[in-house]
Amino acid sequence: MASTLRPATTPRIRPALDDDVPALIAIDTVARTDTGRRRQIEHWVGQAECLVADRGGTILGYAVIDYSFFERRFLAMLMVAEAARRQRVGRTLAKAAVAASGEQVLWTSCNVSNHPVQALFAAEGFFECGRIEGLDPGDPELIWRYEPGKLLSSGRTM
Numbered sequence: 001m002a003s004t005l006r007p008a009t010t011p012r013i014r015p016a017l018d019d020d021v022p023a024l025i026a027i028d029t030v031a032r033t034d035t036g037r038r039r040q041i042e043h044w045v046g047q048a049e050c051l052v053a054d055r056g057g058t059i060l061g062y063a064v065i066d067y068s069f070f071e072r073r074f075l076a077m078l079m080v081a082e083a084a085r086r087q088r089v090g091r092t093l094a095k096a097a098v099a100a101s102g103e104q105v106l107w108t109s110c111n112v113s114n115h116p117v118q119a120l121f122a123a124e125g126f127f128e129c130g131r132i133e134g135l136d137p138g139d140p141e142l143i144w145r146y147e148p149g150k151l152l153s154s155g156r157t158m
Contacts, residue, residue, distance in 0.1 A: 016050035
């Protein structure tokens with residue numbers, strides 16, 4: 001889908017507020033039709049696990065950082081409004097998740113079919129380190145990790 005929002009300044013990243021929940025549900029492609037996801041968004045916001053990308057009062061995307069992956073710091077969700085995709089919103093949220101993790105390793109995952117997110121993770125210094133079959137039939141889950149201070153092939157550190 002083509003972007004309809006004009007790129008402007010880098011969005012502001014801030015903790016999600018209870019008042020943001022309706023906007024988060026509206027941009028989440030699953031939550032629109034799945035009550036379980038809507039409840040999950042409410043939980044993430046209530047637990048202060050959710051960051052939002054906000055530009056001029058409009059929520060463009062959100063990221064969730066929790067400990068749901070073997071009690072390790074995990075970027076559990078990275079969602080960008082369809083109209084704001086390809087405008088570096090996801091990249092800004094990923095950078096915020098890395099920054100919020102400090103010196104901790106940050107884990108995340110995505111489906112094999114999600115090529116844009118794979119490119120984003122690789123560009124931001126995440127390393128693919130595993131694969132899980134059977135969660136989504138025919139679309140394995142790739143596991144990624146970000147290790148602070150690890151040397152990139154370019155010779156610079158993360």
